Amino acid sequence: MQTRTYTTIQGDMWDTIAYRVFGNEYLMTELIDANPSHRNIVLFPAGVVLAIPEIADPAPDNLPPWKRGDSS
Structure with a gap:
């Protein structure tokens, strides 16, 4: 299994990275x-x-x- 990676751009912060890769800034702790x-x-x-x-x-x-993303 290959490990996914993310290469930062100038000015990235943990919450913005979490939002980019997971779609949820609250998952920054896991990151x-x-x-x-x-x-x-x-x-x-x-x-x-x-x-x-x-x-x-x-x-x-x-x-x-x-x-x-629910339709309900």
């Missing part, structure tokens, strides 16, 4: 936990390669229907 050597970075420079962990279900159940 930080997968990259402990970069834990203390707040504003990324360009070119940092981060590991993207596998997330079973990136959409939490407590999102409103219009954010879940």
Whole structure:
């Protein structure tokens, strides 16, 4: 199994990266936990390669229907 990665662009932050890769900024904790050597970075420079962990279900159940993609 190949590990997914994300290469930062100047100005990236954990929440924006989480939103880009998972579609949910609240999953930034999982992203930080997968990259402990970069834990203390707040504003990324360009070119940092981060590991993207596998997330079973990136959409939490407590999102409103219009954010879940449900038609209900």
